[in-house]
Amino acid sequence: MVDAVVIGSGPNGLVAANLLADAGWSVEVLEAQDEPGGAVRSDRGVHPEYVNDLFSSFYPLAAASPVLARLELHRQGLRWSHAPRVLAHPLLDGRCAVLDRDRSATAAGLDRFAPGDGDGWLGLCDIWDRVGDGIVSALFSPFPPVRAGTVLAARLRAAGGLRLARSLVLPVRRLGEEEFAGEGGRLLLAGNALHADLAPEAAGSGGFGWLMSMLGQFHGFPVPVGGAGALTAALVGRLRSLGGSVRCGQRVTEVVVRGGRAVGVRTESGEAVPARRAVLADVSAPSLYGSLVAAEHLPGRLLDDMRRFQWDFATFKVDWALNGPVPWSSAPAARAGTVHLAEGVDELTRCASQIARGLVPDRPFLLMGQMTTADPTRSPPDTQSAWAYTHVPHTVKADAGPDGLTGRWGAGEQQRMADRMEARVERYAPGFRSRIRARRILAPATLEAADANLHNGAINGGTASLHQQLVFRPVPGTGRPETPVKGLYLASASAHPGGGVHGAPGANAARAALRSTRATMGVLSAVQRLLAHRGRTGEITRVRGEGG
Template identity: 45%
Template sequence: MAHRPRLPDRRQRGPARLLGPGRRRSPEPAASAGGADRPVTGAVIVGSGPNGLAAAIRLAEAGRDVLVLEAADHAGGAVRTEELTLPGFLHDTFSSVYPAAAASPVFERMPLGDHGLEWVHPVACSAHPLPGGEAAILYRDLERTVQSLERQHRGDGEHWKAFAAPFLGAFDAVRATMLSGFPPIGGPLRLLGKTGPAGLLRFGRLVPESAVGLAGRLFEGPGSRAWLYGAAMHGDTPPQGAGSAIASAYLNLLGHACGWPSPRGGAQWLTDALVGYLRSLGGEVRTSAPVERVLSSAGAVTGVTLAGGEQIATGLVIADVMPRELLRLTGDDLAAWYRSGLKRFVYGPATVKVDWALESQIPWINDEVRGAGTVHVGGSEDEFLAAVAEALAGLPQAPFLLLGQQTVADPSRAPGDAHTAWAYTHAPSRGIDWSAELDRHVERMEAQVERFAPGFRDRILARHVLGPAELEARNRNLVGGDVGGGSYKLRQVLFRPLPSWSPYRTPLTGLFIGSAATFPGGAAHGVPGDSAARAALAA
């Protein structure tokens, strides 16, 4: 494969903790405004995350003039790559692993490969190291996963196969159910046609069920059950909570159907490909252009005001923002009932994320874990469930971690034989004094990795830490350090951001919301933004 050029300089900005010298540079200059106040005949998109870019692309494909306005000095929202620790070490600042992007019907129709995107798949999608050097592994290959689960308890692998195989055989219908705009009707109808009433009922049962309940139905071995719980923790509903079964089952099904890949060279390549395609359609992206107000008159959008006072006239605004920011942008212009509904939107837990520059690969005791792009570090079933329960109200001594090691499949992200890794853990959104606890909690996180990879801490060259406040400071959509786009507790799985037949529309004519706060929710798949653009085109 031909050598790919290094990403442009994307180094750390904003609050961080560093061990090692690190590097900083001045923000990139804003793109030219092309003059002072100017009308836009098509649309303004507020925010350049995957949803904002997906909305802009849908409108541009329909022939609309599109201007994307991004507050940060770079496009991408939470899809960003920077040299956070040391020169030559490329870290994904926020998200890093993209099974939903690989499955996305929105991205599938776009020629993103022509604009530099290349997916890299690790040997294993995910691994769950267990005490005693054992591990349960999710492979793209169903049979290899069956073998791994059979090692945990005889029959567990076959039970997983019996559960997963029918849904994999109808995965286009599963995907249409999980990755479509609201209301999700067409996907379930296709699933009914492919699996029959019994299959549709089996899938529907997962929505209110807990991951603990599903694991109890499928597995005898505690290691297999812990393996299933790990996928649930990519959201905010704990394994014991109603609604966690659908998250854990679907994410593992995605692993078999599409893998858990990352963009070669870093997450930024996904952003750059989306921006490149948008520009090829004539769309424009302006960075360092924070929107301060959505303007309206007589119940309809008339434009936006940027920081500094510049006004841009338009009759269509799609906001890739969270409900709290939409309230700020619109003031009292939205109907009282709608404002009240947005204020009731529930955000997810706080997050602490650590990135490491490592002199060599993490020395996991279990060799199979070394080939996994994502590692669920939680220990035994009992340890896992205890840590998750403790994290609902405080900071556990042995926290559950979601850990990524993208350099095991993509060595272009680090110089020589060095590696990068990252991990994040959830914490209560209130009641923690992070000025006192952040450093201590990072020590707990590193000690948890050390349990399953002795010698890990000796390989750390530098670390970069983002606590909840730092995450939100870098991206307003990460409210309180919530990286999931709002809670996925059962009341908010379907009705996002509030109960509505068309959740992308607002009472203000010409204003639409297309962020992860709308159905089907978070992950980088672009469906909310694309759905908001479709609603706008149909208006």
């Protein structure tokens, strides 16, 4: 019997396991897939000479995360690499908005879109100088972030108070219009907002777009040298060095509950794995509540709330092995690790609107990664390991394009959608398709089959919209990892603070488990002291009675 069982070996599960092992707990991680990592994995499945990341690739939140920093993963051999430029958003007329880790270079580029926009960007950077550390600290703290929140509130007041708060809850379209006269700055903010499922008109998308832009400005969008799997390998290696274990090919089908408390799990093979102290679930909230935990152990209100749980957009991804660099018409895009493809904020709105109406976008917004540009170890010299993904509806009502896509995503539909995405790249990089040596298609169902947390390709564990954040994540309540079952903790991106590779949900769950155990031991110690005191008092009384 171990102290804790962790369900799932994604980054959150592995972070939780490491923190528990640091505290001296024995920990076993059970992973359904044949290898650990969840959505942080890489392979050579596209072409044997190329390393491609299956899911996530760029990690600005990991670079900023105090949770991961404290794990000192460089001691496990983890190294980070940066592209010469963080992000580029080219346009068909040859202009290109570029996010550079040198803020003055970013500003100079935006001035070419409209004089004065560089000062607008520097103004946003100045705000980050004053409040950025506080935001990161509050974001990665358990909710509510009492200590970090107090510090942040003071900094926010000094940086503009209600006016700044207003800017953060603005739709990103409006924030861009208020801060920039030209398209460049607006595109950087809006494109970064669509790293989540936040349309340009969504409340709070301005704050998210600004957050991601500032993370890129100050931390870059780094990648693990050798592939995303290097980050997972470092987390697994650290855990094993502390005596923890990771068992793959072990699909958990039940959290065993007795007397209202989680006492272990049962796997698909029928194996019972008991846990002395806690079970931590790095699984989606819908998988945990009503599936892994039987409905009889859960409040009816929670089950009713889960019926209202909203996933983020579905995802369609294509990986490529290219026999040369992407032939961008706009030269600055060639030096960026991440490239956004959409012809203006209006096209971003158009794409998001089509998805909201159940239509497969005819001109999909592409988020593209040039991995060899970011890390030269990913493919042979003068080649490129690349990918692009776009969002599609969970339930497809019709195709906004000409290909008759139904959302069933059979082999023919997958090929036609991949061709549509490649045609989009071709518009900005004529000759791109002639450089494709091999490609791999990851349709929504393919992504889910490779990682059950990616429901239909939803990559953020649930929508990032305001109605499912903070105290509303995953359902209205406290925004904390504790569940109605004692000893069971939600440790996935479905918990606060949500998606992204940063480890905070796992860390919050581990801290909650440790805190609960300390509280329980404190009560037991108090009871033991009381019983001991009573025992001593009774003994004295008996002696006195005999003497009288």
